[in-house]
Amino acid sequence: MASLSIRNVQKRYGALDILKGVDIDVGDGEFLVLVGPSGCGKSTLLNMIAGLDDISAGEIAIDGRRVNELHPKDRDIAMVFQSYALYPNMSVRQNIAFGMEMRGVPKPERERAIGQVAKLLQIEPMLDRKPSQLSGGQRQRVAMGRALVRNPKVFLFDEPLSNLDAKLRVEMRTEIKKLHQRLGATIVYVTHDQIEAMTLATRIAVMRGGELQQLGTPHEIYTRPNNVFVAGFMGSPAMNLIPALVSGGDGGPMVRFSTLDGGAGLALGADLARRVRPGQEVLLGLRPECFSDLGDEHSRGLPTFACTVELTEPTGADLLAMLTLGGVETVARLRPDAAVHPGASAVFAVDMTKAVLFDPASGVRI
């Protein structure tokens, strides 16, 4: 268990800037999840922490000690790879023992440690099998076992669940979360899966093109995204970004946007109202769940607007209504039995306390 700090870390391949100065501090026992589009440098950053790639500039420190020049084996980290990287020629037992064997841990001690980990991960019956004789979920657990048995300072996971089917993925996600709570280990975890990121992380780092876009708790990332990229990247369906105009009103500033039925205006909360001036163009960020129909008790006392519903998509748990607001397609997540019908106009209430505003030019949150 340890802290990890990444200070202005850069990575270049020749003239190619892959990481352009990343700063992240991971506290003891924290679960940091790295997300971002494919090719943004997540694996590269993980490999640099592990020592598998060298660092072009900046510093990585574990427990306050600079590790830039330290060999991977001396960094006291363990890594779980996307493909698990189990040694095909060795049994599960040998796979788990290999790291200890290389470190010269005596045999009885190795056996004891393997026993403990096997019990924790429930892989005792398969210790003498080869990786090829295991199912995907079992391989995943063996890969975890290989990392756990070392009891390292920092765990690194590179998309460990992406090879599993949906059901197993949910199961293993819960397993990992439990494991983290039980061990209190420091973990850096790369994933493409939003739900994994939201459920596992104590903090999420959103990356794009080798740059850190936002670092914060899942709640912060979800409710107060730094810019339109983060807003669009996290959450499914994504946050709606509605082009709107700020105008003065009787009850304070409002945002006005076009609808299929003409136009609509919503009063801004006091907090947002202070940061804009009339006449300013903004992007109004509203999560699909900010909308409700008037039959919903949550709609009481909220500002409303009327709009024609273009399409509805019942998902079972919710009813998704498609609207066109400010000229862009907008998704509203309503109760499953909300009284809205495609082609007909309906009135929607909007929880403006959860709204965020972005500057259309820079994409930065106002």
Add this chain to the structure above:
Amino acid sequence: MAETLTQGPSPTPATLLPALGRAGLYGALVVLALVYATPLFVMVITSLKSLEEIRNGNLLSLPLSPNFDAWIKAWSGACVGVACEGVNRFFVNSVMMAVPSVAISCLLGALNGYALTKWKFRGADLVFALILFGCFIPFQIVLVPMASVLGMLGLASSTAGLVLVHVVYGVCFTTLFFRNYYAAFPSELVKAATIDGAGFLRIFWRIMLPNSLPILVVTVIWQFTNIWNDFLFGASFASGTAQPMTVALNNIVNTSTGVKEYNVDMAAAIIAALPTLLVYVLAGRYFVRGLMAGAVKG
């Protein structure tokens, strides 16, 4: 009644054509098999006949009283050049030459392939291209420079010298095989082992080699057949008692004194071919598999 039941629908062109194609295919295969097997058949039966029978009989007739006299003579009595002690010591020479040559060249090739793919350094691809170039150098070109190098090293006319020659010449091919195999070998295994604390050689020995069986078999078969069957290097760089089997065989067959002992010649030729045959039988199963793996992954 029973007849009408067993009668199927009359053959139509649609069912007839594949059947004909199949028959043609098997026919061609049988002919080809005969073409390949007949010389071997003649060799075997000739080696089991007496000289008299060979002189008076038909080439293809079976031996009247099969015996191994010719084999025994070929092994321990036939005249190779001036000495009449059979081929046994030359056979041993070939083993002493082929086994270390194959082992060393395969091991070096595997190490090269490993370093060229998993420990990529600046210019690794250029180095590989140059090594590849070595595959296209004809034997004849290196004869003279090789002879002077062997002379300088004091290895001329020795089995050790032949081993060196075959290793140097074979490393290009073994490197090619292993490099292509390791290029498709998951790098994450190497990374995992690095984190586990294994170094360059330890990863090679514990992770890479044990997972290289298919390509190892291909390389061993390739190298063994080439080295065992080599005549030019053997004839050029080994003389007298250090000669390999192939050169000795040539000397037996081409001995101009006395009567031509076809049965002994045939027995000696089969003895010379046996080891490669054995290697194919033992490892052939993996050979095809390995070639396929290399083809798909490389």
